[in-house]
Amino acid sequence: MKMLFMGRKKYAAEMLQWTVNQGIEIPFVCTDFQSPDSPTTLKANQLGIPVISMEEAEEYVNSYPEDIDIVVSYLFWRKIRKPLIDSPRLGCINFHPAILPDWRGTAGYNIAILKKLPQWGATAHYVDEKIDTGSIIRVYTFNFDYRIETAQSLELKTQNIQMELYKSVILDVIEKGRLESVPQKKEAGRYISKQEMIDMMKVDLNNLENEDLDLKIRAFWFPPYDGAGFEVNGRFYTLVNNDILKTL
Numbered sequence: 001m002k003m004l005f006m007g008r009k010k011y012a013a014e015m016l017q018w019t020v021n022q023g024i025e026i027p028f029v030c031t032d033f034q035s036p037d038s039p040t041t042l043k044a045n046q047l048g049i050p051v052i053s054m055e056e057a058e059e060y061v062n063s064y065p066e067d068i069d070i071v072v073s074y075l076f077w078r079k080i081r082k083p084l085i086d087s088p089r090l091g092c093i094n095f096h097p098a099i100l101p102d103w104r105g106t107a108g109y110n111i112a113i114l115k116k117l118p119q120w121g122a123t124a125h126y127v128d129e130k131i132d133t134g135s136i137i138r139v140y141t142f143n144f145d146y147r148i149e150t151a152q153s154l155e156l157k158t159q160n161i162q163m164e165l166y167k168s169v170i171l172d173v174i175e176k177g178r179l180e181s182v183p184q185k186k187e188a189g190r191y192i193s194k195q196e197m198i199d200m201m202k203v204d205l206n207n208l209e210n211e212d213l214d215l216k217i218r219a220f221w222f223p224p225y226d227g228a229g230f231e232v233n234g235r236f237y238t239l240v241n242n243d244i245l246k247t248l
Helices: 009-020 039-047 054-063 107-112 151-176 194-201 213-217
Strands: 001-009 025-028 071-074 091-094 104-106 119-126 135-143 191-192 228-233 234-239
Touching: 001 009, 001 054, 009 025, 009 039, 009 151, 025 039, 025 054, 025 091, 071 151, 091 151, 104 107, 107 119, 107 151, 107 194, 107 213, 119 151, 135 191
Parallel strands: 001 025, 001 071, 071 091, 104 191
Antiparallel strands: 091 119, 119 135, 228 234
């Protein structure tokens, strides 16, 4: 089986290594190759796998449509297009760090805390031409306490379960081929854009009585990225509370 692996961050690097260990052939990796020190780039280099752009991957699959059996996306940040989503005989599978169809797009960890949800999870689904709307293969869930989690700690818990989901799905693909899936109801759930996430981060200094500051601070605490805060004279300031400071 030949896989085109698309991903970023250290978790994708771990899954890339695991996939190679299963004997799956990976001729190319798509990642944030413009950053030569990114974990997935370093892992691909270590394994001797060429790193290519998504455009190069599209060109290759167009030229050799039967050469790639499956495309897998693990935290890949760009919208995947044809022919990558429809040419591989085993499909194009994305691993989404949220429960579908409830939460599509970005800001999953943030919204899980802001909405005081009791449960979170990860979803394996086939990719279609929209974002996070393809048929669902499998969902893994876990309980969490929004009162103590930060976006950073919730990512760790989510990725632990998402990596197990990845292994489960890929092993089944090896054994069974293309997996059964359940279509999503397109009208169900909510899509959150990057701009919505940025807007949610902002603290209204003129309306503090209506802001749950501790909740918002934890919901967006993910150093070194900007967290919940405010802008003054064109500069953004991230807030932190004493509970988080004690953990540093």
